[in-house]
Amino acid sequence: MSSTEEGRESETVISVAKVGKLRPEPTAAREWVSTSRSLWIAGYILLMAMVALRLPLTRKYLNANVPEDVRSEIGDDRLLNLSMTVGTVLFFLVYAVIIALYFSLAAFLDKRVIPGKSVLAGRFNIGAYFVIAILATIPVNLFSVVFGVIQPREIPGYWAYFPSMAVLALAIFFRHWRGFSTGRKILVVLSAMALSTIVAIG
Numbered sequence: 001m002s003s004t005e006e007g008r009e010s011e012t013v014i015s016v017a018k019v020g021k022l023r024p025e026p027t028a029a030r031e032w033v034s035t036s037r038s039l040w041i042a043g044y045i046l047l048m049a050m051v052a053l054r055l056p057l058t059r060k061y062l063n064a065n066v067p068e069d070v071r072s073e074i075g076d077d078r079l080l081n082l083s084m085t086v087g088t089v090l091f092f093l094v095y096a097v098i099i100a101l102y103f104s105l106a107a108f109l110d111k112r113v114i115p116g117k118s119v120l121a122g123r124f125n126i127g128a129y130f131v132i133a134i135l136a137t138i139p140v141n142l143f144s145v146v147f148g149v150i151q152p153r154e155i156p157g158y159w160a161y162f163p164s165m166a167v168l169a170l171a172i173f174f175r176h177w178r179g180f181s182t183g184r185k186i187l188v189v190l191s192a193m194a195l196s197t198i199v200a201i202g
Contacts, residue, residue: 034107034117035110035124035125035127035129035130038124039120039130040103040107043133044099044103046138047137047138047141048096050141050142052092054144055092058088059088061150061151062084062088063080063084102198106129106130110128111127114127114188117176118173127173128177131172132192135169136162136165136196136199140161143155158200161200163193165196166193166196167192170188170189170192
């Protein structure tokens with residue numbers, strides 16, 4: 001083979017390699033991005049810290065609602081205080097598990113229903129259902145701690161807060177789901193309302 005033919009063959013091989021680089025294989029499926037895990041963890045820790053601050057109010061509420069016949073049967077105030085302490089600790093542990101399950105449900109919806117995310121501080125992904133879960137839990141507990149309210153349900157506007165908060169969150173993230181089909185839009189609204197209403201009822 002002559003040197004001219006060898007040079008042409010080398011050029012052909014190099015050209016094919018370059019063309020291959022310009023045409024990468026398309027990805028099989030779009031990767032859905034959920035809210036950053038660190039935000040979920042931070043939100044959970046903050047919420048449980050507020051619940052811990054509410055424990056004295058919870059114990060006071062339990063103590064005030066002990067029936068008189070139970071008080072007379074127990075007799076000893078120290079035993080009654082011990083039972084109130086145990087009840088308060090159990091309340092905290094059960095509530096911690098319930099909130100973990102609630103955040104897990106919110107994270108699932110956050111990843112599957114509205115895959116589009118906004119970026120917070122150029123570093124953290126944040127989704128609509130994360131905003132709903134945080135607004136449905138932290139402000140209510142913060143209000144209870146600051147104002148010493150044992151039962152926030154007695155506050156006027158309590159029941160209107162949760163659906164309005166869900167609507168606000170969906171409005172903020174509207175550009176991420178406005179292009180959905182009608183059926184999926186209905187799913188977005190219903191799931192957002194349900195996620196916020198769970199907290200109000202519970």
